[in-house]
Amino acid sequence: EAQVTQNPRYLITVTGKKLTVTCSQNMNHEYMSWYRQDPGLGLRQIYYSMNVEVTDKGDVPEGYKVSRKEKRNFPLILESPSPNQTSLYFCASSDPGQGKGETQYFGPGTRLLVL
Amino acid sequence: DAKTTQPPSMDCAEGRAANLPCNHSTISGNEYVYWYRQIHSQGPQYIIHGLKNNETNEMASLIITEDRKSSTLILPHATLRDTAVYYCIAARRGSTLGRLYFGRGTQLTVWP
Secondary structure (H helix, E strand, C coil): CCCEEEECCEEEECCCCCEEEEEEECCCCCEEEEEEEECCCEEEEEEEEEECCEEEECCCCCCCEECCCCCCECCEEECCCCHHHCEEEEEEEECCHHHCCCCCEECCCEEEEEC | CCCCECCCEEEEECCCCEEEEEECCCCCCCEEEEEEEECCCCCCEEEEEECCCCEECCCCEEEECCCCCEEEEEECCCCHHHCEEEEEEEEECCCCCCCCCCCCCEEEEEEC
16 A cells, blocks of 8 residues: 555654654655644645755754655654644655656654653 | 635535635646645645646546636535545646645535
């Protein structure tokens, strides 16, 4: 089954404790991205990647890092989480071939609470 | 990418057609209209997209006006499971590098 998976689905942590949210897709997509969703602010893109070793900042990259060492994986790293990073996070992937980069597949989401 | 405007909320009776409007009066000639939906706190789901012709798939129909300044997503027989936030996005196909801008969308509530 074609899918995007995220782990963990729920996470409670404390300020300053480094964490990684994993994202993996099995569709051989080149494009991957991370979004966060907050009440009243909608979905905002954090980082995106066009291919292995090619990443760029989205609209709200502060406090986050990403890496794309393999095509299927795109982990989101919070080196020193703060309470304002409490949010619902989504990973997405898409295939730029045949102009399909805008048809994105989203993961189920990771709900993060930073105390 | 052109800005889109959608009503914040709509409701619809189960079994009836749900018609969700979207205004994109500044859309350029090479921008497509994409529709996604997000069922409560789940990941957004792609529904359909179109350029100027009407489109239909197993989920919905998309009607784009001749001047392309607005469009309507039609769910022909809405069910309770169609209750979700629906997003209308204008984007140039093949050029966004996978970056999409989701606005506030329309909260569709389907009632029994």
